Amino acid sequence: MSLNSDELVRYSRHLNLPEIGAAGQEQLKGARVLMVGIGGLGSPALLYLAAAGVGTLGLADFDCVEISNLQRQVLFNTEQIGQTKTAAARSRLLSLNPHLTIHTHQLEITADNVTQTIKDYDWILDGTDQFHTRYLVNDACVLLNKPLISAAIHRFEGQLFTYVPHLGPCYRCLFPIPPNEGAVPNCAQAGVLGVLPGVMGALQATETIKLITGIGEPLLGRLLTYDALALRFSEFKFSANDDCSACGPYPTVVPNSESSMSCGRDTIKSLSVVDLQRFLAQNPSDILLVDVREPCEFDAGHIQHAINIPLSELSLRALKTGHYNSIVFICRSGGRSAQACLWAQSQTQTMILNTQGGMLAWQQSVDPSMTVP
Ligand SMILES: [Zn+2]
Known part of the structure; x- marks a missing residue:
């Protein structure tokens, strides 16, 4: 994956960093990254990954751009309302960096398609606001040995978590069972500070670039939380759970099986x-x-x-x-x-x-x- 003359100029600030240099930039060019959910988190994450020269980007989403997205989803503009997010994002990212290869996956991630969708990528980013999708993507990444960089936002708070196969715990090690569907309000119900996903999505991109180039200390076994109102970052350390139903020695969750992948639905009367x-x-x-x-x-x-x-x-x-x-x-x-x-x-x-x-x-x-x- 050598760099052409245009790329040498474009990425010169990276090339000047000894930690990245030409070798790291070529690793970025060779990397295939999938973003699940092209929303508040996907917007900054994809813009920065595209700008950084991550060679292949996959975009998975089923939604169209709506006017209420624009308060935080800075990837899109007013003229794109009504377009599919995957198509709108693709044109924006290619205008930012024409050297990229972009694949679109116009679909909702389900137990039936999750492994097929992620299998051709090296790095998976989750930026959806659905708990069942977060667990599906985690479980599929564990099964297929894919590193996962997962972020979530709620009102004024964000969290970030990284899973690297065999090196650290997975999301289920910390949160074994998904909350009841609908029990935790999403952005549309609870509201969200528009700039919050900007912070968390940029951190997601940072982690991804670090992992691809092998620099720094990854966020393994640590849940990073961000409280925008207090402007405070906190960290919660956790280790692999021997009984984890995804990454433990006796896994019981298997993607492609609706029954085992479905969320725990405690009954509420x-x-x-x-x-x-x-x-x-x-x-x-x-x-x-x-x-x-x-x-x-x-x-x-x-x-x-x-x-x-x-x-x-x-x-x-x-x-x-x-x-x-x-x-x-x-x-x-x-x-x-x-x-x-x-x-x-x-x-x-x-x-x-x-x-x-x-x-x-x-x-x-x-x-x-x-x-x-
Ligand atoms: Zn686990």
């Missing part, structure tokens, strides 16, 4: 807003209705009997489960309250219920005058 209204009217003292939204959301409008405990502050003491027959959780649309249900089910024998559709459903079906920010 739920009720409709109409039933909730009826129960509250009949037996208000039997039900503890807990609104797990933030206080500013609660103050804007809430159901009469509800108490407010934000999801982050839930504790048994705060709940005072005492004499209630059941505890009903509610939030804006049902995501945060589902997470609260999962937690509460593990803490108490009291009946735990989630309100389907949350305050938005209440506003639509019960009380149109309710303000739901």
